[in-house]
Amino acid sequence: MESIYLDHAATSPMHPDVIATMADIMQNYYGNPSSIHHLGRSASQKLEEAREIIAKTLDVKPHEIIFNSGGTEGDNTAILETAFSRQEQGKHLITTAIEHPAVLNTMAYLEDKGFEVTYLSVDEKGHISLDELQTALREDTILVSIMYGNNEIGNLMPIKEIGEMLKDHPAYFHTDAVQAYGNQTIRPHEMGIDLLSTSAHKINGPRGVGFLYKSDDIRLPSLLLGGEQEEKRRAGTENLAGICGFAKAAELLTPEEREKRAKEYKTFSNTVLQGLEDAGIAYQVNGDLENKLPHVLNLRLEGIMNDLLLMKLDLKGIAISTGSACTAGNIDPSHVLEAMYGKNAPEVKQSIRISFGYGNTQDEVQRFTDELVAAAKQLRK
Incomplete structure (x- = not known):
């Protein structure tokens, strides 16, 4: 795998x-x-x-x-x-x-x-x-x-x-x-x-x-x-x-390379979002989709606990996260999402962070999207 x-x-x-x-x-x-x-x-x-x-x-x-x-x-x-x-x-x-x-x-x-x-x-x-x-x-x-x-x-x-x-x-x-x-x-x-x-x-x-x-x-x-x-x-x-x-x-990271990567990461993000829409998976984007770092995409998949989703994807060889790596290793909720939505808001436990970078390909992102949709449908049942 x-x-x-x-x-x-x-x-x-x-x-x-x-x-x-x-x-x-x-x-x-x-x-x-x-x-x-x-x-x-x-x-x-x-x-x-x-x-x-x-x-x-x-x-x-x-x-x-x-x-x-x-x-x-x-x-x-x-x-x-x-x-x-x-x-x-x-x-x-x-x-x-x-x-x-x-x-x-x-x-x-x-x-x-x-x-x-x-x-x-x-x-x-x-x-x-x-x-x-x-x-x-x-x-x-x-x-x-x-x-x-x-x-x-x-x-x-x-x-x-x-x-x-x-x-x-x-x-x-x-x-x-x-x-x-x-x-x-x-x-x-x-x-x-x-x-x-x-x-x-x-x-x-x-x-x-x-x-x-x-x-x-x-x-x-x-x-x-x-x-x-x-x-x-x-x-x-x-x-x-x-x-x-x-x-x-x-x-x-020349200006040309940065621009190339930014366009590529936007395409990757659109692939993920379109895949969720086509599959009828209810989601929301956390943060401002129009004024953001190009490589970070934070999503809430409604009704799906992020820890279970991460485990399912990890078993498929896919690495994403729920937030900062400096608070990983534990299951503490994201202080960022708590500040945005409140401590008991569903977004806090139902959100994942996807971040793209050097070496990622469109084929990889498409495979990830397919696995994300499959895992979401299974967990929703």
């Missing part, structure tokens, strides 16, 4: 070119980038080449890229270090109720430390209200942290509008762009973004590496204490192979 992987929002398979790049680095550039001998200097050169490649994808200065272990570290660094370094200016932070756990759990930690956090609500489409954000802003607000695109329903947030709103406010603006980086055109300087976190494994790069963009216009202490790597901004010997693999993955 051939597997079908439709959980790319959780993690994505590494591109062969990324693997080849990393193998070359591990074999030929094994020096420590901080060492002054020739092997260290050659490793350092590769590190800076990767930084330049990454910086170009955002149209920022290479110096503004800080390599780290991924999105969770980036979120923690941006939020914690902003809070602790700016608490004399204020102790109020703003985020949304549908953020990734790396943001929400960090905010909860700060609340225990005496900070005040405002969680913006969302409507049934997963949209925040800019009016609510404007009302929530205070003189003592030191950070606004709002994700670029939601990892469960795919909604894109009004990042440019928020950046404009904060232009004359002293609060720093952080966005978790883990799901959006690589498929959206992101320009932090133009959009008023001060801090932006990413992770390589969402774009066919390796696990355990990412970067934090930090605008030169703001000050931010290092989260980790130790050596002077990353210009004293992130201690610890750099994961050179992972960083170079990340740069290769980013380099492969």
Whole structure:
């Protein structure tokens, strides 16, 4: 039985070119980038080449890229270090109720430390209200942290509008762009973004590496204490192979490739939705189908429990999910769907997340759709 992987929002398979790049680095550039001998200097050169490649994808200065272990570290660094370094200016932070756990759990930690956090609500489409954000802003607000695109329903947030709103406010603006980086055109300087976190494994790069963009216009202490790597901004010997693999993955996602994939994923989504309609399976799309990340499709199949549906599809070699992989391994309900519909709403236990990516084909999506319809009909009986 051939597997079908439709959980790319959780993690994505590494591109062969990324693997080849990393193998070359591990074999030929094994020096420590901080060492002054020739092997260290050659490793350092590769590190800076990767930084330049990454910086170009955002149209920022290479110096503004800080390599780290991924999105969770980036979120923690941006939020914690902003809070602790700016608490004399204020102790109020703003985020949304549908953020990734790396943001929400960090905010909860700060609340225990005496900070005040405002969680913006969302409507049934997963949209925040800019009016609510404007009302929530205070003189003592030191950070606004709002994700670029939601990892469960795919909604894109009004990042440019928020950046404009904060232009004359002293609060720093952080966005978790883990799901959006690589498929959206992101320009932090133009959009008023001060801090932006990413992770390589969402774009066919390796696990355990990412970067934090930090605008030169703001000050931010290092989260980790130790050596002077990353210009004293992130201690610890750099994961050179992972960083170079990340740069290769980013380099492969040219504007043309991104556009090609977006069109392909829209076709995939339409195939699934049309298949359900043709079979008479009652469903609803969670989130905004017209303003979303192209690879994420979140659906409620009415009357069908998502855990049973996942098990049936898994037995057929098909991998999808019910939400964030960072809350998987348990059966806790989706906090995103709870924020949208309410804690006891049927959508919470009847929804699945399908996420497309590199390597998926139309034949695979059609087979998945057929199996989804068959499983839904069987469970409905």
